[in-house]
Amino acid sequence: MTSDVPAKLRRKEKRNKKKEIKDMSADDINPIAIGRKSREMFDGFFEQITSLTRLQKSTGNIPGNAGYDTSIYDMDLLSGDTTDMIDANPQAKFTTVLVTGATGRVGKVIVRKLLLRGYGVRALIRRESDKEFLPPNVEVFVGDVSDLDTMREAVKGCAKIMYCARASSTLTSDLYNVEVLGVQNACAAMQDYFHTLAARRAGQSVKSKKMLTDFKWAQNFEGERQWSTEFSQSASDAAGGGWRTASSGESSTSAAKSEATRRTVQKVKFEPSEENWKFASWSGFVTPRTGVATLISPDVKILHAESSNKAIDLSSCEGLTIRYKCDAKKYSLCVIDTDGNLFRASMRTKLGWKTQSIPWSRFVSEDVDDTTMNSSADVPQLDVSKIAKIGVQFRAKVNAKTNQTLEDDLAGATNQFSLVLEYLKANPRGEEADIVLLSCFGAGMEPGEEKQRVVKHKKDGECALRRSGLQYAIVRPAVLSEEPSGGKALVFDQGERLTQTISCADVADVCVKSLHDSEARNRTFDVAYDKGSEGDYELVTQVASKNSGNYLTPALQPLERNT
């Protein structure tokens, strides 16, 4: 095959040259057609020859006359123009992410990263004029995060929210609107959207919390309703409706006489609230110092929302949410397993209404000492699948003063309590974060009133997100800096100890990775660059380049969940 090539070439060369001469000398023979043809042939050949020696070879240009469908051989199959870049999630193509604060320092990098990975990106911006800072294929919504209607519109069609909006000033109103109300709106809008979707297929949104008991309706716990009859048997020894109130005096060192007095004074009511008849009120008083009252539900199997007749599988839930109004005394939420072990988690009470979310991990056995938290080996561990009952516990406050008489205790009213309950819900568990919140803990800020205000609002926003029942990831970078990412080790921590800087681009990378990382789900974590030599941190993983490996999963594993 090779042998005939030089001959061919030479022949063509010659012929071509002859034609050139002919063209000039004898026009009348009209060799133009022949000449053009031979020229084309020669050119094609020459093209091949020169392409062999070309230094810059063009990639894409497969000749159109190649005789086969060139579109199949998409040159960009590997060059990354398709979405299979770096660490893209296969779901990216079908996922639209709403980014608030898309024009911010971190937000703009997040937008680009999402686009490069093939996500659909929607941005909520405040000013129409900011549109020019965003890539043209970003869907733009103009509006404010503090406006729920705007948020509802923006969330429609989005699977996830990246909340990077930040108050532009430290004015309280600004902080509240963006850091707290904005987050609340984002959660509410997202829940609403999922409800709409669920309603369309006549089901229940998997993202919403599952109602265990709605205390609004008195008949739920005292009427003829199916499940209330069951626990009316156990309610015989206490006041109130279907709920059994168990009061117990702990062993005390007091004299037997005073002990007897204590027992007689214990009294508890459980009834529709007087001031607000809609909710259940649980009030009364127990033995001073030692008294403990526990309000226990019927078996969890019959606790469920009215609309669904299926028992809620608590083991597929993250924890419990309770809404209540109390007198700021010491209450705990407790669960009792099938073996009768009681686990409790203290409710951080304050005066007035409060919604509180408590993950399973916060429940500890009542055998564990409350103050020292030293758990010995034989202390039972909570197995969520074995939960039989749920309750609320009140403990009389142990006064710091010793040598107190009974009268003192009674006068101090530390044994009286009053709790109004609105609902008890179970938090659903998901696979991935629905909302990634970019927060901060005030690192690098001047200590003072301003920092306190900012941090307080950030925290309130975080709490709102945790309560929402949505899956979340809260990323709290230490001090943001403006530099390219890569090349520096990252430290992940909890507890607001970090003081180093971190580049916006690295934060953006962590945020984007958190979207699909099951380890990031329901975690709050601080992130910063490593200090270097004197680092106090354990190396959990080493990735050759940041884009090739997933550093987030191993880095977050040691950190606590549901924080």
Next chain:
Amino acid sequence: MMSFTQTAPQTSAFFTGASKMMNASRRQSSKTSSSSSSHHQRAAAVRFNTIVRAEGEESSSKPSETPIAPAGTPVRKTSMLVIGATGTLGRQVVRRALDEGYDVRCLVRPRQNPADFLRDWGATTVSADLTKPETLPPAFVGIHTIVDASTARPEEDSYAIDWEAKKNTIQIAAAMGIQKYVFYSIDKCEKYRDVPLMNMKYAVEEYLKASGMNFVVLRLCGFMQPLIAGYAVPVLEEQSLWGTDDDTKTAYLDTQDVAQMTMAAVRREEANGKVLTLAGPKAYTVNQVIQLCEKLGGNEAKVSKVPVLLLKFTRGLTRFFQWTSAASDRLAFAEVLSSGVEFNSDKMAETYEILGMDESETTTLEQYMEEYFSKILKKLKEVGGESRQRDFYL
């Protein structure tokens, strides 16, 4: 041949024009982008000394006058300009840079719809023509790093783009206080000065060194991407292939890896002022590449081998006539091929060290080809299924 001297009046005239442009654009930019108007350039008042260098001359004639110290807000480190951003390598650099948090500006040819995909990724585009230096300065305002991945297309005038335009770009960049300039050259270009492109690349390297700017030169051996169109597709389609019988070896690199290395070079101070050769893990001859494609594609390739001697002969022939001298230049690379050179680097370990990267991260040609073939064969199967169905209806 090529001259490295240029006439002084031309340059100074050009620079007056340039500084006017710069002032104008500065005013404009401070108006439009209030938040990020940290643009600061030290160009306007600086008189730039023309770099006059003759071939072989020692690099003693550095600009005697260094630009005035900057005042005001420094340019942000994350601002980058990519020249040649639509190219094979340029687009990968843009992607990588965007992903690493740079604000990427891309210099594109003035067109109706210039490079939409770049803006879809989040880069900004500015129109400028490399062959018209007066269009460049506005594009350089507020830029910290320039990555120059431009080169002439086969149909374009190589001299104008790869030498004249580069020279202008470097001058303007130096005058405007660009703080890092990344330039892509060719491996062993200093050895093959007969090949026009390699000569120009080498000259630009030297020009850059003399500019006084902080630079990184990345010398490339070969990209894997063109191998697809050159060998893989013809093998799959059983088209005839043109090959040479030389045993020139090339250590091919994936452009994505080159982009990643570029980012490391931009980021790391260790790379400043260095000329680094970027080579793939292993060097291959063309025949080895074809064999690999045959193995993976399961087809026998129809190779038409062109002896290097023929190429040399053709070159000799074309050189003879004036009207074919351009073609002769194109064939000059045959000389390199016939010398059986290996485009590879024995200093890659050092390079990886400088770039702070790990060699195991780099894609090998086998991996690259395997991935391509697995994808394309799957795709062809799908397409084949469809077409058979169509046959049924016909």
